[in-house]
Amino acid sequence: MPTKREIEIRTADGVCKAGLFGPAKAKAGVILYMDAFGPRPALDEMAERLGSHGYAVLVPDLFYRAGAYGPFDAKTAFVEEKTRTELRALIGGTTQEMTARDTASFIDALAKAGATGPIGTVGYCMGGSRALNAAAAHPGRIVAAASFHGGNLASDATDSPHRSAAKIKARVYVGSAGVDGSFPPEQSAILAESLRTAGVDHILENYVGMGHGWCVSDHGVYDAAGAERHWKRLTALFEETLA
Template sequence: MKQDIEIATADGSAKAGLFAPASGRATSSGVILYMDAFGPRPALYGMAERLADAGYHVLVPDLFYRAGDYGPFDTSAFGNETTRAQIMALIHGTSQAMTASDTGAFIEVLTRAGATGRIGTVGYCLGGGRALTAAATYPDRIAAAASFHGGNLASDAPDSPHHKAGSINGRVYVGVAGVDGSFPPAQSARLAEALRTAEIDHIIENYIGMAHGWTIPDHGVYDATGAARHWKRLLEFFEETLG
C-alpha cells in the first residue's frame, strides 16, 4: 500500500511514495527506487509495489523537488521540443551531489518505517547513476545497488559514478540496453575496469535488442520479455544480498 509522504532534506521538502512490505513477507530490508527522467508516476509506483510484495520497505522519492511543481510528463515528452527542454533543465539542475545528500534523509525514512537492516538501491535512466553514487556515499547501509538503462555511469564528468567505485562496500548489478547512446561500450568498459580494480562484486549484463527504457511499463519501448528478465535478475540480486 502506498503512503504519500514528504521528506525534510537540507534543501527543502521532497515528496515521496512509501510502500510497506507485503503482510507475511516483511523483511528488515529497504529499497530506494530512483526515478527516471519523467518523474514519479503510476508506472514507477507499480514497480515499487512489486518490490514491496517481495518483502521490502520501498521508497520512491521525487528527485526534482527543488524545482517546485513540474510536469507531469509522459514518456513521449522527449519528442516535443518544449517538454524536452523542461526535462533537460530538471536533469541538469539536480546534481549527483544533491541526490547523494538527499539519500541520507531517504535512508532515515526507511529506517523509521522498519527497514533497520540492509538497504538496496535501484535506478532507471538518470536514476541508475544515482543508485550507484548512493551506494558509494552510504557504504555502511547500502549493500546492493542496481542500475537499468542508466546513463553516463562512466563519463568524463567529475561526478561520474565510476569515480566512486572504491567507496562502495556492497554488490553492483548493471543492466545495459542493447544500444544506448547515454552508455556506450566505451563507458561500459570503463565502469567494468573501475569496479574490478576496486574489487567490487559486480555484474554488467547486456540486454541485446532492448532499447533505453525497456523495463518501464508506460514507456514506448517497453518490452515485456525483457522486463520479465530484468525482474528476475533484480529480485534474485536483492534476495541474495539483502535477504
C-alpha cells in the same frame, strides 16, 4: 498486499515527497531512483512489485527542489521541444551530489518506517547513476545497487559513478540496453575495469535488442519479456543481499 503511503521527507534543501510501499514491518529497505519523467503510476507499479517481496520501497521525487512540474508522457516528452527543454532543466538542476546527500534522509525515512536493516538501491535511466553514487556515498548502509538502462555511468564528468568505485562496498548489477547512446560500449568497459580494480562484486549485462527504457511499462520501447528478465535479476540480487 503492499500499499502506497504518501510521505514527506525533510532534507537539507526542503521537503521531498515520496511514495512508500511494502509491508508495515519490513526490516530491509529499497530506494528506487526515478527516471527523468518523475514519480507516476508506472513507477508505483514497480515499487508495489518490489514491496510484495517483503521490502519497504521508497520512491522519492528527486526533482522536489524545482516545485511543481509535469506530468510528462514518457513516450513523447523528449520529442516535443517544450517538455524536452523542461526535462533537461530539471535533470541539470538536480546534481548527483544533491541526490547522494538526499539519500541520507531517504535512509532515515526508511528507518522511521521500520526498515532499519540493509538497504538496496535501484535506478532507471538518470536514476541508474544515482543508485550507484548513493552506494558510494553511504557504503555503511547500502549493500546492493542496481542500474537499468542508466546513462553516463563512466563519462568524463567529475561525478561519474566509475570515479567513486573504490568507495562502493555494495554488490553491483548493471543492465544496459543493447544499443544506448548514453552508455556506449567504451563506457561499459571503463565501468567494468573501475569496479574490477576496486574489488567490487559486480555484474554488467547487455540486454541485446532492448532499447533505452525497456523496463518501464509507459516507455515507448517497453519490452515485456525484457522487463521480466530484469525482474529476475533484480529480485535475485536483493534476495541474496538484503535477507
